[in-house]
Amino acid sequence: MKPFCFADGKIIPTESATIHPMDLGLIRGYGIFDFFRTVNYQPLFLEHYLDRFITSAERTYLPLPYTRQQLRDIIVELIEKNDLENGGLRMVLSGGVSENHFSPSEGKLFIFAEPLVFPSEEKYQQGIKLLTLEYVRPIADIKTTNYTLPVWHSVNWKRLGAEDVLYHWNGWVSESSRSNFFMVKDGVLHTPDQHILLGITRKHILQVAGQVVIRPISLEEVWEADEAFISSTTKVLLPVTQLDERKIGNGKPGTVTMGILEKFRELEKETVA
Known part of the structure; x- marks a missing residue:
């Protein structure tokens, strides 16, 4: 502080x-x-x-x-x-x-x-691992102080080599514990539309990314995604290259993901110029 x-x-x-x-x-x-x-x-x-x-x-x-x-x-x-x-x-x-x-x-x-310390450059270059977790955040569209489950669950993250979790419920994904979630399939960006916080970083990613499909996304689709990433104020955008013990795409940050990160950084410069 x-x-x-x-x-x-x-x-x-x-x-x-x-x-x-x-x-x-x-x-x-x-x-x-x-x-x-x-x-x-x-x-x-x-x-x-x-x-x-x-x-x-x-x-x-x-x-x-x-x-x-x-x-x-x-x-x-x-x-x-x-x-x-x-x-x-x-x-x-x-x-x-x-x-x-x-x-x-x-x-x-x-x-x-x-x-404020951003994640290490290594995480941007190599991507991060998420753990799937069956959960829906209460009144998810409001930024409440209730983080009891992920704080408790986070004790295991480092041991399992994970950065965070990906929430899902009845087969549908929503968000990470402190971030929004995006996936790329066949060059098209997709992001969930239910049980999520409408993130401010998410809002500006939608602005710079161009075509984005906002819809329900199943966990099965994420397994088959070409790329994935999470977004938040404190990360901007972190590539997700592993979910549980399975690789996302080829296991490396993708060109669509890194291109959006570059566009966001340009927007940031323009905003504070």
Whole structure:
């Protein structure tokens, strides 16, 4: 964490931030968050992240007592105070302390500034392994703080040589634990349309990729894919070259995948120019 955060309605030393031990964020795992990057001191795609965060607060019945402009101003000040040239900002809205210890209440807004380390270049060049996991994330279209299953499951990932998981249910794939999923077949890009978070990086990949088929995708199709990759704020795009113990395509990052990564990086440069 960087030295300063936003909490209790003001910017304070990060080490001073506190939350009530009976907050629903702790006792029920109920809250929302969002995370975005800074590039050359500019928050990348900020308005899209604010759209999602504000909508998530409304849909989870959590009061957000700040306007969009107030959030912008806080973020700009945090970037300056933390000298956050290239890093991350995490907005968290907790579930609050409620009378019955269950119903959503007036929570607490935190905004933390963080250093950000991308995956190693080796992972971009050689690809990563995912493990299949039968699961549907609760209210998947909202970015909640409930990551209990993947955090528990992740204890085994390193031992099994995996980067993350690929969720599937009744034979249909959805997403990774912290990323959206794409596959390529016969040169055409496909991505799931159900039980997913509408990722901001995903949104911009759809923009730069051109033709993309958004539809239900079966696990069997993924086994037969030519290429696959995951996308997220903290990775941009990571090629997936292995699923469980089977190779995807020829087991190497494909030309479509790497071409999209290059286009996204160009979009990023144009956005912060």
